[in-house]
Amino acid sequence: MRELRKSSYASVRRLFPYLKPYRFWVMVRLLSTVLNAVNDIYLVYLLNQLVDFSLTGDKDQLLKTISLMGCFVVFGIIANLLESYSSGRFSAYTVRDMKDKLSDHMNRLPVSYLETHHSGDLVSRMTNGMNSIHDFLKNDLVGILFHFIRLILCVIVMLFLNWQLTLYIMIILPIMFILTNIVNRPLIKYSSKLQQSIAATYSIVQDTLNGIHVIRPYNLIRAIEKKFDAVLHRLFTDSLAVEKKKAMTGAVNVLAKTWPFLIFFLIGGYFVIYGDFTAGGLVAFAQLINFLVQSLGALPGHINKFSIAAGVTDHLYEVLDEPTERTNGSDYTISKTAPALEFRDVTFSYDGNTKILDNISFALPQGKTIAIVGPSGSGKSTIFKLLTGFYEVQEGDIKLFDHSLSSWKLSSSRKLMSFVSQETFLFPNSIEENIACGKTDYSMDEVYRAAKIANIDQAIESMPDGYQTLVGERGGKLSGGQKQRISIARAIMNNAPIFLLDEATSALDTESEALIQESIHKISLEKSVLIIAHRLSTVVEADEIIVLDKGKIAERGNHKQLLEKKGAYFQLFKKELLGEDDDLLQLRGEVP
Numbered sequence: 001m002r003e004l005r006k007s008s009y010a011s012v013r014r015l016f017p018y019l020k021p022y023r024f025w026v027m028v029r030l031l032s033t034v035l036n037a038v039n040d041i042y043l044v045y046l047l048n049q050l051v052d053f054s055l056t057g058d059k060d061q062l063l064k065t066i067s068l069m070g071c072f073v074v075f076g077i078i079a080n081l082l083e084s085y086s087s088g089r090f091s092a093y094t095v096r097d098m099k100d101k102l103s104d105h106m107n108r109l110p111v112s113y114l115e116t117h118h119s120g121d122l123v124s125r126m127t128n129g130m131n132s133i134h135d136f137l138k139n140d141l142v143g144i145l146f147h148f149i150r151l152i153l154c155v156i157v158m159l160f161l162n163w164q165l166t167l168y169i170m171i172i173l174p175i176m177f178i179l180t181n182i183v184n185r186p187l188i189k190y191s192s193k194l195q196q197s198i199a200a201t202y203s204i205v206q207d208t209l210n211g212i213h214v215i216r217p218y219n220l221i222r223a224i225e226k227k228f229d230a231v232l233h234r235l236f237t238d239s240l241a242v243e244k245k246k247a248m249t250g251a252v253n254v255l256a257k258t259w260p261f262l263i264f265f266l267i268g269g270y271f272v273i274y275g276d277f278t279a280g281g282l283v284a285f286a287q288l289i290n291f292l293v294q295s296l297g298a299l300p301g302h303i304n305k306f307s308i309a310a311g312v313t314d315h316l317y318e319v320l321d322e323p324t325e326r327t328n329g330s331d332y333t334i335s336k337t338a339p340a341l342e343f344r345d346v347t348f349s350y351d352g353n354t355k356i357l358d359n360i361s362f363a364l365p366q367g368k369t370i371a372i373v374g375p376s377g378s379g380k381s382t383i384f385k386l387l388t389g390f391y392e393v394q395e396g397d398i399k400l401f402d403h404s405l406s407s408w409k410l411s412s413s414r415k416l417m418s419f420v421s422q423e424t425f426l427f428p429n430s431i432e433e434n435i436a437c438g439k440t441d442y443s444m445d446e447v448y449r450a451a452k453i454a455n456i457d458q459a460i461e462s463m464p465d466g467y468q469t470l471v472g473e474r475g476g477k478l479s480g481g482q483k484q485r486i487s488i489a490r491a492i493m494n495n496a497p498i499f500l501l502d503e504a505t506s507a508l509d510t511e512s513e514a515l516i517q518e519s520i521h522k523i524s525l526e527k528s529v530l531i532i533a534h535r536l537s538t539v540v541e542a543d544e545i546i547v548l549d550k551g552k553i554a555e556r557g558n559h560k561q562l563l564e565k566k567g568a569y570f571q572l573f574k575k576e577l578l579g580e581d582d583d584l585l586q587l588r589g590e591v592p
């Protein structure tokens with residue numbers, strides 16, 4: 001039990017650094033809480049006097065006591081106001097800072113982590129988890145202290161009023177605490193499970209919305225509903241388990257409320273009958289027991305929340321404890337003669353077992369174009385993931401302008417590359433904002449130029465709102481080819497010396513494909529280009545073509561050399577022009 005409490009406390013303690021900047025308001029809350037607790041007890045003391053003065057007929061003392069009580073009631077109101085305001089204030093600020101930190105941390109998590117964890121789960125931690133923390137900081141953290149102080153003060157005053165009666169009542173307290181602890185013990189486990197179920201629900205909702213273009217045409221709604229029902233059922237069972245535990249704690253509260261009163265009226269009544277206790281003392285004692293029972297009833301609830309907050313904090317720290325991308329490294333000046341990038345005997349595996357890239361070596365001289373081709377799954381995109389620093393090389397070395405990629409600052413090396421990925425992502429803003437992509441000091445001429453090179457200028461100009469056209473969520477209002485050309489324009493606008501293009505022209509119509517190829521041609525005149533090509537027509541002009549097969553370089557050379565070899569590249573070429581035999585291709589002059 002002690003271990004569990006210790007671990008709950010250790011979890012909740014990790015929230016304290018976030019409270020530090022708001023210690024003034026935490027102190028106000030603590031002070032007002034202590035004053036409130038003392039005020040409650042002092043009012044009871046005055047109540048004792050009030051009754052006794054009424055019974056003895058001491059009018060002066062009666063009036064004095066009533067005025068004093070009035071003052072303390074006003075004092076109590078002010079203390080209450082301060083208590084609410086201060087807790088509202090520091091909890092809101094703390095949660096804002098935590099959300100900020102969490103979102104900042106998520107933005108810096110390695111892509112390897114984000115590729116293997118569901119975004120819905122992360123969103124749930126950010127929303128649901130944070131709401132629980134807010135609730136805990138606002139109501140429970142200091143609430144525990146208030147009830148604890150009032151409880152102690154109650155016992156002290158009770159002992160002062162009648163120690164025998166107090167001792168009788170104290171006998172039942174340990175029984176209550178043992179019961180409360182037994183009931184509370186598993187709550188942290190249940191609440192942590194509940195958090196995971198909530199996260200799973202968010203994930204499915206997110207998948208359903210994101211995958212709507214697959215779900216509808218494939219009639220997957222029923223399957224999704226089934227999956228959602230299963231997750232909802234789990235959520236329901238987990239919520240029920242938590243509620244059951246809470247209800248058991250509630251039952252302990254009811255016991256806590258009735259037992260002391262029964263014992264008090266039984267024994268206290270006898271004390272008054274035999275003249276061992278005053279009437280004022282009896283009234284005050286009754287009020288003190290009321291407070292005692294209130295606090296004992298409230299404490300398990302607060303302790304519950306403490307356990308829940310511990311579970312939620314652990315859940316949040318699972319993300320916050322994840323190491324972020326490295327920030328070390330240098331920012332080198334670029335040599336004009338060094339190759340733009342170079343792979344030296346690079347071997348890479350995602351899981352530490354299966355080699356996805358095996359001993360890959362190639363160099364991209366500045367101003368040249370290298371195309372990487374190969375069957376699906378041969379490791380082409382992995383080359384880009386290593387170059388963009390999404391994953392770290394395990395064997396061999398990647399050099400960027402003659403400096404090892406691992407010695408570059410990630411932010412600096414990324415500045416040298418404009419990356420167009422296979423999956424185009426557009427922000428739900430205007431076309432202009434999507435092309436400028438976070439830049440603030442740009443001219444419209446730069447945007448027009450980028451759009452022109454990407455061959456999207458005419459399409460944009462024909463839209464009623466031109467560059468101010470809102471593209472909709474994920475660019476839903478545009479065609480696939482338009483989206484891709486806008487993302488190429490974005491990369492051109494970035495104006496980095498290296499252009500990484502994972503082109504996906506295979507999904508496009510011939511007109512879009514031709515426009516993109518023309519655009520790639522224009523880019524290759526200005527930049528060092530590494531292109532992953534899914535259509536071989538894109539690679540014909542490349543200075544070097546690397547054919548990957550199962551993570552190894554199967555062939556390399558230019559288009560003409562590779563066709564002459566009649567090897568893997570030739571086979572890929574033939575496959576693309578499916579159905580054509582060698583003689584026909586020769587007749588058409590497409591192969592030597």
Ligand SMILES: Nc1ncnc2c1ncn2[C@@H]1O[C@H](COP(=O)(O)OP(=O)(O)OP(=O)(O)O)[C@@H](O)[C@H]1O
Pocket residue numbers: 115350351356374375376377378379380381382383
């Ligand atoms: N994050 C990952 N974790 C584990 N394995 C991965 C990951 N990403 C890719 N792979 C695996 O690595 C292999 C190479 O993938 P990669 O995406 O590099 O291939 P590709 O040649 O670009 O394929 P395509 O032409 O279909 O885009 C595949 O077997 C793939 O399943």
